[in-house]
Amino acid sequence: MQGKVNLSGTNQGQTSGRKVITAKNLSYAWDAQDIVSDFTSTIWRGDKIGVIGLNGSGKSTLLQLLLKKLEPTSGTVDHGTKLEVAYFDQLKAQVLEDLSVAENVAPNGDTVEVNGNKKHILSYLRDFLFLPETARAPAKMLSGGERARLLLAKLFLQPANLLVLDEPTNDLDIETIELLEERLLDFDGTLLLVSHDRDFLDNVVTATIALDGKGGVEEYAGGCEDWLEKMSRPKEKVKPLARSRKKIETEVPKKRKLLNKEREALKELPQKIEKMEADRDRITASMQEPDYFRNAENDPLGDQQKLVELENKILEAYAQWEELDGVSQN
Template sequence: MALLTYRNLTVSFGGPKLLDNASLMIEEKERLCLVGRNGEGKSTLLRILDGVVAPDHGELETKPGICIRKLDQEIPTIPGETVFEVVAAGLGEASRTIAEYHRVARDYALDSSDEELADRLDELQNQLDHSDGWEIDRKVETVLDRVGLDGDMAFEALSGGNKRRALLARALVAEPDLLLLDEPTNHLDIPGIRWLEEFFRKTPIALLFVSHDRSFVRRMADGILDLDRGRLSRWDCNYDTYLERKSEWLAGEAKRNENFDKKLSEEEVWIRKGIRARRTRNEGRVRALQEMRQKRAQRREQSGAAQLEMNDAQMSGRKVIEAKGIGFDWDGSPLIQDFTTTIWRGDKIGICGLNGSGKTTLLQLLLGKLTPQEGTVTHGTRLEVAYFDQHRAQLDPNLSVAENVFPGGDTVTINGRSRHILSYLQDFLFTAETARAPIRKLSGGERARLLLARLFLQPANLLVLDEPTNDLDIETVELLEERLLEFDATLLLVSHDRAFLDNVVTSTLALEGDGQVREYAAGADQWVADFERRQAASAAKSTKPTVKTEAKIPPKDTSKAKPRKLLNKEREALKSLPGQIETLEAEHSELAARMSTADYYQDPKNDPAADSERLAKLEEETLEAYARWEELSELEAGAR
């Protein structure tokens, strides 16, 4: 049964129509992903369905008594309220009494001698006894248990991920038929995203969501809504099938437009023929030409993709960063303990982990912006660093878009070529009008693109990206992936986007808040599987009753993992192993030859027992070296 149906939905804010006579139908329990480029109107459509924005035109039919709730992209500031109060607010005015009851009960538990509190507690209890207040209390407690949160905790004291859970609970407590989600994975770490996926897969609520996280989209969506140049189309398939079909559709559209333009050109030639031809003009053909002109004028071309070009820098030294035994505590708790690594030129290192585990701290230590309390960090030669800040702190809200990118003038230089700043910004999909406007008018995705435009002007051989994909549309994320794969210098990448990590990095450093930094080959999948396996094992060993905090997800089968590229240190090992094997075999041959002579045993300086032990050791080391060489050779061949 359809929950809602919209017909002839039209919205315009003075420019091209964001929705042009669009149609939309959402069925019960289905999960739809809304896709489209930044600025196409995805968030506007969600706000229309939430009742916040009124369309210019549209005919809406809904299931009687339908309940729709929305989980916004940004986390609001809610000072002074507990998690219980925040969640109960999802039930409107009816929740005020039960929220106050919980607050007064908590205060009275701290000071039972306060008679005013005791009297107020009695009043509130009487009100709840004579209303449906206790049913509201049951609903709130039930949904808090489902999301694994303590209702007495202060909302502002929660981590970003747990704030997101509390806001989800506030939306769920009203028992909605349809839940609208705008970038639901923002502020969540990877285990939090996995929990969210599993939670929604078990929840019989219809979902309409916007997300740049392709792994989340692939796991959650059973249908796609595509918003493109004001047209809203539905694709009843998974995300990967949609990509194939949409590509074919765009190719067909391009062919149809090409044929149309050719026909129009021929008719324009005809209409301009001489006087004699005009006397015998076919009036029907003239009217058809006028209609073709009007149709061509109304055509909305798909805007070009962003063009991301990086400024080349001189090559850095071969060893980029060396960390030896570094440690760093925060408020007496260890964030990093005894961590040692070497980052070589060309390494692409992903950094992921739990929220608050120290990812940004590790990044600052490696870059030398923080001094380790233990150990040392040494940088190689000729380093040129470009840094992408997830908080967008490098942008000045008082300056225009163009001034934020290059405040020094109108001309920028990219790989030795001079370009006007407006032309350069067009590569990042900023019009001349937008480029001259203050950045406070930009959306989150536009701000991310602006920071990339500024970043790529800097010549860099060490690129540092802290959550670069937040707010970007999927197409720009994929283009950024391509540029990073082409980048032949060194990359440090902090991200919770699993697909982005898996497609870009050569190895991953994972943090879980226990001070340990765990290193894995390739992207985040191996860490996620390892983390969940250890979580499950820990839960199985525990005999104490625990409050349910999150759904456990079976470890991912990595037995058929795609071939990966060699790490730089593995590449070095592959080069050096043949020489090591030759050295070991030469020593073995020389020692075995000496021990095979009669003179060897007659010389008191020789120790047959020790030399026999050394022979056995050389044989063992040689076999291990051969096995390692074969393993790395197979990896190298598989990655080609």
């Protein structure tokens, strides 16, 4: 296949109101399983938001709720004024199988309008790497990557100030992904983007909404890497023995010898600390793996809690080691 994807011809919609979507105390459950629980947020004009989480955590459901295509269990969703939505469907249900590629994009003729200019459908589709013979073939003959490019061709013809993309990079080649990134960065409207492609998210979005699959929904500034860094960084807690050690230092310490169990503990502490640090590093490395969030068996919040617990146990162990070592020197 020859040619280069050209996504420069995007129909930009009219400017939306400053508030695009307002969700208040939004909740949704399915078969007694919380998908979204008490989520409140305001999406402003120009926001580019990534939606992330494990497979099955409810990312597509959240999009449907925010677009008012799905009724919430409780809470409200309000849309701003002059909203024009273009929606890239993850399930590719928008492709009409028996129509040709050209008929899918231009069902009423052989031309399309791009920013007020007429363009022949075959010329437009060539920008998306469709040769004339492919453009005239039934859509059911397309490969996965070709179907994704067909949807992009349809998407960018829609006048829109809110783009909603659900897994748009699935089956796309690297060149198309890079050019899609450029087009989204140039887009002046608002973007809601679901993707497992971490690099794609980091290059495009300015904020992240993360779902834990148990109803929890949190917002973060930055992209996927920023969220991952926050998740894998243990929360700081007061060292459990810091205050008691300071109190001991203000008093005149009484010289004493180690008890047998303390002597045994002192001997075992270095190995114990080494094992806990190895466990901490293993979990951190696992959370930084590219496929970590694709595996539904992983538990980001559970792993984060393990990191917090390990970090505090390590601090306690070091404090105990220091204290017992000091007594042993008496």
